[in-house]
Amino acid sequence: MQLNVNGQIRNIDVEPNMPLLWAIRESLGLTGTKYGCGVAQCGACSVYLNGELVRSCSIPVSAVGSAKITTIEALSKDNSHPVQKAWIALDVPQCGYCQSGQVMAAAALLKRIPKPSDADIDSAMANVCRCGTYQKIRDGIHVASGQKKLADVLAQYDATPATRG
Structure with missing residues (x-):
């Protein structure tokens, strides 16, 4: 075959x-x-x-x-796809197991809807993440689409008590 x-x-x-x-x-x-x-x-x-x-x-x-x-x-030879770059910059994965599927779904969404709303993301991203990184996934999609600046999203996480180490 x-x-x-x-x-x-x-x-x-x-x-x-x-x-x-x-x-x-x-x-x-x-x-x-x-x-x-x-x-x-x-x-x-x-x-x-x-x-x-x-x-x-x-x-x-x-x-x-x-x-x-x-x-x-x-998807890219060197992690240069906008979704991959956003995922890396935001440190989206925890265990990482589901992330190849998440990245593929996010890239497909951005191909269909280049500037998706939160509702578009919630509807399209039907993949399960057992670690619960859904907010970072959403933010990664917004960064990859150019709707949010990476620095602003990173600053938001740095200011959130639950994300401080």
Whole structure:
């Protein structure tokens, strides 16, 4: 079977009913995409299929066909995507497990709605973060979209007693 992953045609030998997630992780060695729930609820396995955000744990590899798959590894070669830069600058992740899916979802949102409101973010960001970094995720999206200045957001966190170390 052939998959078009991150701009390269890759040959894999897997069962047709294998979830795309496992083909990406186990057969291709691209481990940025994570397993969280296996039932398309948490979003840790989010990738793009022909540019659309999908949960790869629930899609059989046989259903992909010639579609273009984009994983977190191809969002940018050097973490220069605006979402990645905001995530790093704001130190968004705690455990980091869900963050590749969060970043993929945030980038998809900004592609669709370049200047999202809080309501847009709340609606689009349906991924689960067990550490609860939702406010930093929202702020990261606003910084990545240019709606908030990084320095202002960082100052807000420095002034918040709960975030002081």
